[in-house]
Amino acid sequence: MSSRIGPQRTTKTAAKLRLLPTAEEFYSSNWQETGTDVYTQLPHIEGSSARRDAEQLGKRHRERLPRVTAYCTCDSYRMDLLFKFFQSRRNSHHARPKQFDECIYSPYSYVTDDEPTTGDLIEVPEMHHQGNDSSQSNGGSGDSELNLDKRQPLFREVFCFNYGVVVMWGYTIEEEHRFLKELARFEVEKLKMDDVELEEFNYYITTLYQPRIFNDFIALRETSTYMVRLSISHAIAQSVKISLFEELVNETIDAMKDIPQYIAESGRVMLRREEIMMAVGQLFILRININLQGSVLDSPELMWTEPHLEPIYSAARSYLEINQRVALLNQRVEVIGDLLSMLKEQITHTHDESLEWILVLLLTVLVVVAVLSIAVDFRLM
Template identity: 30%
Template sequence: MRCSSYCTAENYNIDDFSRYLRTEGLDPKFYDNVIHVHKDHDTEDGSKSTGEIFYFTYGCIVFWNFSEEEELQYVQDLKPYEQNPLPDYIYEASHFVYGSETTINEEDDEIVLDSDDVLIKLSMAHGLSQSVKLDVFENSIEATIQNTRNLPAELAAKGKISLSRKKISQKIGALFAERNSINLHSDILDTPEFFWRRPRYEPYYHMASQYMDITTRLDILNRRLDVIHELYDILSNELKHAHSSRLEWVIILLIVSEVVMHILKDFLKWF
């Protein structure tokens, strides 16, 4: 059976979306910042099957036991409730089966569940959704670094950056916005509050988090944020240097004009 996770937007308007689900005859249940929907559907062989959908307010969805075509239809239904949608959705998929013990077989990319407990699936869904959200952050930071990677090399080769003050200011603004966006949303990647009241389910979350290498990827993300911080400092210093140089030239010109005026007045008697 299939288990998949998507990130399609920065956030969802979850209240309006829950009202939409009720008009569709569904019974959404809230678990803190997550909506759960239990859905019966037909499989490819014509038999009946049950699937679970978890909608996370921070723009992610996790499906249990749906076909890819069904998932994409549910993703499409969510479009009107997206806030700051992504140009292209981020997607990850694996498989799950039922067995005697809940575990994850990383070699076969397979999740094994010992029961159909919705809260076990939700616990793992937290880790799976964080993984696709982390993908968005990683891609965004990588694009930002690629767009500015030539600036340190240019500064080392020429001693200055060949950009106008306006362009430098725009680069600084983009870097600051990127770093600020990640920092503001960093709590998304923390252990969810859901487990404060349900500690016995937390090991399932950590199982999924370890499966998706969340901790290692967070360390890499933080190092890349440090790179952005360094680039921000480089551009800020360059902007300060350009401003200081301009002030120095203004002072020099004022001194020169004062000297010229003095010569014209005292020696040439023009005034």
């Protein structure tokens, strides 16, 4: 749907940085000083190689680096059946499912080799650079100056969240669509194709500087485990679910944006009482989904059992501006609620006036009937 706005976060268009700390770094004074804000200026990036890579990574590199994508496809998944599905694909797709509260994790490969493919390498042409001083001093913008290993690992992993979001690491677009077709049988309240929300990132491995997210590129250490990617995936999944709420609010605003102008010009409400009450009900459902679906807004249960992962999750969540977006959503929903409350009161007032006129009319009819009855009685006397 061409009119869709997509995730309403500034990091889609602005150059912002978020470092991904280790647990030790998070509790150190250095991290407290440099890691608590989302940076908007490249000079804050430590290390010349890190800064140069951040400046040069752009659209032309997305087709070369492994993908990280999140799809919001439905209201929820049938998690028990989905887990059994992964277990049944141990031999054919090298699945090794693990369940973490609201998430099922598993490697999942479409390669037909006998050995598991998690950790295989992908060739990234013309992106290998070993820190040559002459190239750094040239300040050129060629791909060869990026500090990326030429062979990047393909994790080929899926993270399925019970609130209807799947995050996939290391797949091609064709493989992602293939998996979505397999996933469809486990969806509850499936979204229409035009309503499916999507977040897209790329990742790469580097040992030259601290892991980070910049311009939707995720830099990881080679030693990072799937638990690190699970922490990041939690934040990405929440972000894409919030994108669905943002789109629903946008549609509601578009549907109602002409009402105040119409009232100002005509002094009348053009909606029926039933339409207003339906809109009020939909608004309450949306508000409940935004604020009461704990797995979407709160820290996952995993962060309580694995506290060393919480700094990574918090950093990714901050980069995706989840708290700010939820606050903005609630403000916009509140404005819509005020409009609907005014319409409801006006309709109720109009309805009460109608009832009063009907009562007056009925009383008038009764009086007329009584007078006619008395007049007839007099004539018959």
